[in-house]
Every structure is written in structure tokens, then in C-alpha cells.
Amino acid sequence: MLNYFITALFWLATFILLVGLWRRAQLWRNGQAAEWKLTQLFTIPKRYFVDLHHVVAREPYIARTHVATAGGAVAAIALVAINYGLMLYSTMLNWAIVIATCIMFIGAFFVWLRRTSLITNQPPSRLSKGNWSRLPYSLLAFSLGLLLLTLPITTLSNSIAVIAALLLLAGSAELALGIGMGGPMKHAIAGLLHLAFHPRQERFNDQLSTALKPLNLQEKEFGINKPSDFNWNQLLGFDACVQCGKCEAACPAFAAGQPLNPKKLIQDLVVGLSSGTDASFAGSPYAGIPVGTHAGSPNQAIVPALIEAQTLWACTTCRACVQECPMLIEHVDAIVGMRRNLTLTQGSAPNKAPQLLENLRQTANQNGEDNLARYYWAIDLDVKTISPITPVDVLLVAGEGAFDMRYQRTLRALVKLLKAAKVDFAVMGALENDTGDTARRLGDEATFQMLAKRNIANFNTLKFKRILTADPHVLHCLKNEYPAFGGHYEVLHHSTFLAQLVANGALKLSKSTETRKLTYHDPCYLARYNNETKSPRALLKSIGLRVNEMERSGLRGRCCGGGGGAPLTDIAGKQRIPDIRIADARSIGAEVVAVACPQCTAMLEGVIERPEVLDIAELLAASLVVASSAVTGLVIESTVVAA
Amino acid sequence: MTTRINPHRQAQVSADDLKREPATIKRIVLSKAQIAVEAHPAKWLRTLSKPKARLLVIAHSDRGAVDDHALQAIAAAAILADAETAVVALILGELNDNLINESLKQAGADEVLVLPSLDFQVFQPDIELSAILSMIESLKPSRIFMPDNLIGDGSLGRRLIANKQLTAATHVIEIDANHVASAQTGGSLLAISELPEVILLSPNTVESELPFTGKATRIEAPKIIIENSQNTVTYQDLGMQGSKAENIALEDADFIVSAGNGVQNLDTLANLANALSASIGASRVVTDGGRLPRSKQVGATGKTVTASTYMAIGISGAVQHLQGIKDCRHVIAINKDASAPIIKRADLSIIGDAEEVMQALIAEITKAKVGAP
Amino acid sequence: MTDSLKRIAVLVSAGKHPVSGQPRHCRNDSLALQMGLNLANDILVLHAGESENPALQDYLALGAPQINVIPTTDNIVNNLATQLTNTDLILSGTRAENGDDSGLLPYLLATKLNLALVADVVEIKAYENKIEILQFLPKGRRRRVTVCLPALVVVHPSAAVTLNFIHARQNLGSISTLSASNFDAKHSQSDLKQWHTCPARKPIKLAASRTLTGHERLMAAISSKAKGGAVVNEGNNVEKAQVILDYLREHQLIDF
Ligand SMILES: Cc1cc2nc3c(=O)[nH]c(=O)nc-3n(C[C@H](O)[C@H](O)[C@H](O)COP(=O)(O)OP(=O)(O)OC[C@H]3O[C@@H](n4cnc5c(N)ncnc54)[C@H](O)[C@@H]3O)c2cc1C
Ligand code: SF4
């Protein structure tokens, strides 16, 4: 009797699951076509156990419970499929099922434990409540029910059998019905499929994949207006979200009390793809925007019905969320995709952003300056300017920071170091246009492409071996995003290049006289976007400076708030992102924050009470072993003559 | 920036000054009144017995006074007039006699005509045009000068030019006996021509401080019969609105008193703003702290302001803040730190405690206002 | 949006960035354009010049549905007038930023077409046969005026409209050149005086020539020309306050 019950239940559940899955797939299919092959399904095991686990393992507790719960469940269900689905009813297999369900039960128990106040005072606030609070109970019910029913004991009292059957029924409903209806367990299927059909396949080949994908503007591609404008595999990706809130915990905008929570954003997109309201969202809201006031459907414009524009404009594109997400969801692509539509079809970027975009269009720099002025800081340094007839080894591209008196100090220090190492280099001079990085993050793909094409055309007239920059945004743009427009260059950040010079002995440095406690702040566009965390540290070490690491550092460093045009869109929050970052530094007692980016320098120096902020190049230049008197002038504040 | 020591200090020694070592006296004296008084005796009166020609200057008064810009237009005419040419100032709107007449003299006007009914506050372009047309008819000036301003003269001048098809130069930023020049193409070119019939002058193109004075004889304006009907049919003036400083948008304000982190007491600042009829601005630290609304923030991520006077009180002058005031003509800083970046930008810097200087300034203003007529 | 206005025309000129020299829209004219668009969907946008000028692309992005180009910049008033005879409301910016930016064109045009004209407009409301405008005056003052149509409105740079540069609109709008044979390409008489241009330089202030005494020169040196950068770091607070007042008075920034 019981055996037949389980068999019937199994097939019923399988049927319901398949129907539910099919219906869910229809929702994904509302998205745009994207390349895929069925054979990609075979990649799942490796991607699951290597790539995904790599992220999950950062939190051992949840990694272990997940292995137990999911592993137990998968094993149990597979065994049920064989033993009951195929009606073998073998006692041996039942024992195996018992073991699997026991493992699952224990896993589910610890999942439950984490969500109660028993072991910690409070479950982490990043976790969602609602039906996610139900999940441990469903899982416990399923495992317990299955355990009891498959226990190879002949006598099971009727009442217990009924209870067990009910438990199993409830648990199966979560697994089978829940997936199709968008319950929490849909993450299992969507997550695995997302691994297979991930929009950035390169990620699984150990390649950096941080460049935004170009829009075909001629074909009137203007970004994401409605959920169905996403590619189908992006929609699938959103469905994979487990609402673990790791992105939320990493997000600087969320921490600053700005109206952005990447977790909610992904959930809102799930609401959009499956039609509904955000009323059932049971996690942290966007600051200042009550939950339950927004709704969406696949063919309805996302902004503002589903997501407010200010939510999108608060993002610094720091990729901390992407870095943390165990389901490998690409938040930044989604956010920039939606920004693109706002900028290209409504021209509605807030605050100072439109002015900046206009300046870029009209002057190819962000503040409407004369491009000749970009290298005024180098006038007295006797630096070559590249021209088509003067080939050089290294082309120095200064970027937007060159107009900023503060960052000119860094650039002057860098020049001093290059000269000391006898590097054959030249600056780009008036040929340099803004790279378009900020324009692109602000969604202005048209202006970005215009600038990229201009720069590439200029580069093509010049002869150089590689490009050097002290600006990680320039680095990212030129190195990772220009190739899509035919610009292939070797581009190096000054920290990387200087580390090479130190390593090969070209640059001789003495021990630093700096005695204050020092920490290093990783620029997002250097660390997460370009995977460079070692060179800056190696350089500091080479001059005898010890880096006291902040709690969040390296690939998991906290953003300064300067990326993605966020300082321009300037969405109000409770505090400023750089204040949080400086608090990080102060909490470890740092008196000097070493930086490697003009943006970070400006943001961190914008904090009133703070440690001193010094670029790596400045720290190094101060330890230069002066072999010749060829280099002068670092101490001169600035030579820029007011226009 | 360097500290300027007044080389003429001896002329106004006070007992206080004598006690100090000259080199340490960093007080500068910017009193124009002083200069004027001393220069006056040297001024000669320009007199004309029988003028053969006239230069006509047309300008509106603003609340009874003739502003600097209009005086510059008069001075331009006076400088360019030869010994046989009279400078006639036609003032549209009321004139508060005594003081103003003195300033017209100083600007070199020989004769002054006033049409009190043509106040700039009333929009009556057709009436104004026909009035000045008939004045021109009777005075037959060889050239007409007007300030190119926004209180009606710029517009009236253009109506005149269009109506009579006169040769003209507008937005004139350079003038001498042989040519006029105006900026073109957003300021990247200078366009030059010989003197036309009508000249609309930009502000500050002329040094209105003259070595001579005019007589500024008030002459009775001929009764002009104005065709009233046309104007009232076409235009109906519904009145002026709002000029309270605190209601003016920052971008539009002409005088801003701005608070930085160094201002402890915003009430004092508000009192000062009130005394100066100024609008209130702030640095980001102040708006971030919620002490003033975000709409008051001046700078790269706040408002870009164009006030002629910007008083930065307790503001360090970070680049992001300075970006917002790059178009301000007069920046006055009050800061306790002489090495703050704002000092480099400011035209006048007072080193001292914000609260104390503000209090003193409020007291001085109150005194000055009681003394003023 | 109102139906009371039959035809609205906006005059747009080709601008140039003052620093980079790159062609662009003229912000003032764009404000006029946006004001026009706020009043009606169907507006006539007129430009005299070259249809290839990249500046016109900006106007498309800023919302011009179609731009009609008069293919000559000679005799511009007469040529524009021929296109504007049946128009209720003409909007223009205060001042072009390319070529002759005297701000005279609207006045010449209004005179030619016998239209009412209001300048420095920051807001427009349209009614039957008339408009109500808000006019800019310095020091925060504003004036409300009604003007009978047909009229020409010159928009002030601080007009209360937001410009939205929308790339997608560049593809939607169109630029069409009107047939050259309709227009007069002779030089107009307003070019009477010969203007010539040179690169910008600091203008020279007109001052009366006089022989200065040594003392006067000294005074001049410390008063007006040597302004800027004065730092006062001694004296008591009253003296400091006095210095500020003196400064404000000297530059006529206060009137007491
Ligand atoms: C991306 C970005 C955008 C920004 N945008 C803006 C912006 O738009 N606008 C803006 O203002 N800032 C902006 N900032 C912030 C800017 O960098 C500065 O932090 C800010 O302007 C400093 O404000 P403050 O001068 O009032 O404060 P502080 O830097 O703290 O300076 C206070 C000043 O007051 C003086 N002081 C202190 N006590 C007294 C006293 N009793 N009497 C007299 N003087 C006293 C001090 O000497 C000091 O000079 C931005 C920063 C960033 C990174
Ligand atoms: S990229 Fe950074 S700022 Fe944007 S949502 Fe992710 S974590 Fe937040």
C-alpha cells in the first residue's frame, strides 16, 4: 500500500514538476534569443562543483549545510526514482534512501537552526523571510516523511504512517509544485540551468569577463526597457537567485542607505518576468521605498512601475554583488542595461550626469575643458608627447584625473619613477579623448562608442608597444572594452608596470621613511574588474611598507563610491560611501590609505576627518634612489596655469 | 596669494596703526570713497558753450537710481564726445534727485532728461519705443549709447535698431574712438567694426571714473504724446513678482552667503544673509549633515551659481566646491585657516573666526543702514 | 498642451563649443525648442544654414521632429520671414553662439512681420489668441505679461524647462532642405558695416586719457586694477567687517 502511495506520489510529483518547469520555461522564453547549445548541459557538474562551490565555500557553514541538504535530497530523490518509480521496492535501496534522507534531514536542520535565534542572536538581516522561512520546514518535512515511510520496518502505526505521508506530501509539494510556481526551490533547477547557459560563458574558463557587451545602435538596440528585453538566459539567471543576500551585504550603496538593494533588484526582475507585485518580497527593502508598491510584467516598462530610476542610478558598478553571488548572477549587466534604456530613450540620467555627457559629446572630456590642458601638469617635466612619427615603448594615457590638481601629483610622481627606470615613454597629448568609461556606465552607449572609435582611430596612427595608465577605469575600458571595437592593446596599470620594473631591477627603491600605519584600498576597477590585487601590495612591500588589511580587501574590497558615474547621479542616502570606507580604514587604526586610482583618491579625500590618502606612485617616488639629478620638481604643487 | 600692504597707509594713520611695525600691518584699505574724495579736487568741469552735436545715452533707472552699468554708458559717451558734442542722458523711470544727479555729473553727463512714467518695472515696450523715437526725433543725436542689460535697455535698444534699421553693435565689450568689438561664437572670437549708430554696451567695458565731470543740467523733457492704445492691446502687464532673497533660486541669486563646515551657528548666517538681502548657499558637508536642505548645496554635485558676490564662510574650498562658483565675480572668504584653498580663489579673504566676523559684519551693516538715507 | 495655437515655429541656430570649437546645439535655442514642444507636438523648426551641420543632429536628439533648413545664411531675416507668415507663435533663443550673435535677429524679424515681441521669457502659458509669459528680470525679479498673438518670444537662458538629450530621437526625426530657389541669397542691407573677426583676447577697457600724478597712479594700483587675492589676517573683528563692507561698497555690490 505504502509502496504504491510513494510510487504514485513520485510520478505525480514528477509530472507536476515537468509541467511547472515547462511553464517557467515559457517565462524565460519571453526573453530575447541568445546563443545556446544543448550540450552545455554537460558542463553543469564541473561548474557546480568548482565554480559555484568556489563562491559558496567562502561561507563554510552554509557550504556544509548545503552539501548535506542538497546532496541528501538529490540522492534520496534519485533512489526513490529507481526504487519506487520503477517499482523495485528493494529493501537494500530503502536503506540507502534512509541514509540519504538522514543526511538531508541533518542539513535541513542546520538550515533551520541558522534562521532561528538559537545559535546567533539574530539571523543575518540579509536573509529573506516569507516563503524562504518556510523552506527549512518543508525540507525537514520531506526528509522526515520519506525517512519514516521508507524505513524498512514492517510495523508502522497507522497514525504515524498518515502523519509521515502528510509530511512527505507537504515536502513534495515544495519541491514539485513550488518550482513551477516560483517557490524557493526553483533555484535548484534554474540555478543548474543558469550554470549551463550563463550569459558570460568565459567566466567558467578562468577568464576575466567584466566588459559590458556593446549595443548595436544602428539596429536600434537601446537597452532594457521591459523584462522581455533581457536575453532569455539572463531571465533564467534572475530565477536562480536564492535570496541569500550576499550581494546586499556587499553592496556599498545599500550600506550607505541609498535606495538600492541588489537582491531586491533581482527579485523585482523575477516579479517582472513572472508578472506580479513585489508585495511578497520578504527581505530588506530599498531604503525609503516601501515594499508592495511596485508591480511588473514581461512586456511592461520596468521603470518606474517595477523599479524606481533612483535605484538604478545609485549603483557604483563596483561588481561586489557579482563577486559574492553564489548563483553567479550578473547584476551590473542588468543595471547598466536598464540605465542604457533610460539614457538613450529618455535622456533622464539625474543630477549632474547629463551635463557630463554633454561635455563628453562636445569636448571629449568630462568638464568641458580644453584637451590641450590635459597634460599641462607635465610641461615642466620634459616629457615627450607622442606623435605619428615618434614611436615609443610606453604610451602614457592619463585619463580624466589629469585635469585634477590632486591627481596631477600622482601623475608627476609616476613620471618621476618612469624616468628613473629609464623607460622610453610619451604622453598622449591633445590626441587623447576621454575613454568613455563614465558615459558607458551611465548608459550612454552612443557617446561611449563615439569616443571609443575616436580613440582607437588615434591609437592607430601611433606606434607604441603598450599603454600605461594610472587610472583603473582607463585600464578597464581600453583593455577589456575596446577590443569589441577593434582596439587591441596591451594595457597596464601603473601598479602592474612598476612592479615589473622593480622585479627586473630597472627601478631601484630604498626603504620608505613612512612610519605611519598603512592600509591599501583596492580600486574595484583594478581588483574585481582586472584581477590585480598583488602588484600594489608587492610594491608597497618592496619599499618596506606593511599593508594592514582592512576587513574587506582584495577582490572583496569595498567600493569608494566613485564608479559608474554614481558621484554625478548622486542619489541621496543616509551617509556617503567613502565615509564607510574611511571608517573601515580607521577601524584598523590606519593613518595612511594607499590608493591606486584618481577616483578613489577624490572620493576618499572628500571625507573630512580621515587618514592621509596617498597613491602608490607617490609613496614609491618618495623612496626613489636618486641616481642622477635628471628628475626634478615633484614637490612643486602644480604648474597648471589657470586658464 | 600675497598679502598686500597698503602703500598709502601713511595718509590714513590711526593711533592704532602707529603702534605697529609697518611690515606686520596687513590691513588693507579698499575704500573707494577715500580715493574719490582725494581725487575730486583734481577733476575739472567739462563745459560746452554751443554744442554742435549730441550723443544720447538712454537707460532705465532702477528704483530711482542709475546703476553702474548705465553710468558706464554715460561715461563712454563722455569720453568719446569732442569739445563740441554734448552728452545727453535720457533716463527712463524716476530719479531720486540729489545723490543720483551727482553720480550723473561724475559720469560726465552734460544734460539730463527724465521720463518718469517709463519705469522699467512696467512692461510697455511700444510706448517706450515711441517715446524714445520722438526724443530722438527732437534731439537728433549723432550716436546712441545704451547699457545692454536685462532691465529693459537691451531689449528697447534692439527694438529701436530694428524699427529704424540703424547700424548697431550689441554686447559691446570693447570700445574706443575708432571701433567697437563684441564677443562672437561663445567668446572664442572678437568681432570688430567701426562705430555704428547705436551701441549697446556690456557691463564693465568702460572705466566710469573720469578726470572731469559734466554739468548734468536737468532739462525739461518735451511733452511727448504717446500713443497708448497700441501697447495695451498687445501687451498687458500683470505685475512683478517675488524678490525676497530667500525665495530666489541659487542659480539666479546675485548675492550668496554660503555656509561651510566652519559655521557653527546657522542663525547668525541667516541674519547676515538677511542684512545683505542675500540668498543662502552651503557646502556639501553642511547639506549632508542635514543642517541645510540639499537644494542649497553649491558645487560639482550641487548648484552652479553665477552670483556677482559669493561669500564663502567657513568653507575650505575643495575643488568640487570651487567648480560651482567658477563664474562668480567677487568671492569673499571668511576662514580661520589662511592656507585653505578658498583663499587662493577669493578676491578678499578675512582670516578669523566665522561667528565673530559675521556678528561684527551684521553690526556694521546695521550701523551703515541707519546712517544711510 | 493646447489647441489654441495653430502654428508654432522655433528658430534654431548652429552652435559651437567655445573651447573645443565643436559644432553643437545652441542651448538657448534648445530651450526655445523644448518650450515649443511643451506647447504643441507639431511645431515648425527652422534653421538657416547647412543641413549637414552636426549641430542639427543635436536638435533632433533634443526633440525636434523635423528640421526645415533654409540653405543660405544670407538675407536671413527676409528668408525666414517667408516661412513664417502664417505662424501664431515664434520662439527663439536670446543669442546665437555662432557667427553674428547680436541677439538682433528676433527683433528684426518681429519688425518685419509686425509681430509682438517679448524677450527674456522663462515660462509660457497659451490661451485663446494670447499667451501669458513670465519674464526674467535681474535679482530674482519676475514679471507676468500677456501678449496677443501672433507674437515672437525670445527665451531666456534660465527658462524653466529641462532639456533631454535622447539619442534614440536622432533616428526618429528628419532634416529636410527647402528648395534654394525660394530664397534670396543677396546680401542684406543689415550687413552695412563691415565686421571683421580676430581670435578672442582680453578686451581693453575704455578710460579717459589723463595725466596721472604719481599719487593717483599709486591709488589706482591699489584700488581697482590690483583687485583680487587680498588677505586680511590682522585687526579686530570690527575692522575686518569694515574691510568687507568697504570692498562691497567699492564694487557697488551693496547700496548702503
Ligand atoms: C565626488 C564628490 C563630489 C563633491 N561635490 C561637492 C559639492 O558639490 N559641493 C561641495 O561643497 N562639496 C562637494 N564635495 C565635498 C568636498 O570635497 C569637500 O569635502 C567639502 O566641500 C568641504 O566642505 P567644507 O569646506 O564646508 O568643510 P571643511 O573641508 O571641513 O572645511 C571647513 C573650513 O572651515 C574653516 N573653519 C573651521 N572652523 C572655523 C571657524 N570657527 N571660523 C572660520 N572658519 C572655520 C576651516 O579652516 C576649513 O577651511 C564633493 C566631494 C566628492 C568626492
Ligand atoms: S555593483 Fe556594487 S553598487 Fe551596484 S548593486 Fe552591485 S554591489 Fe551594489
Ligand code: SF4
Ligand atoms: S542575487 Fe545572488 S547574492 Fe544576491 S541574493 Fe540572489 S543569489 Fe544571493
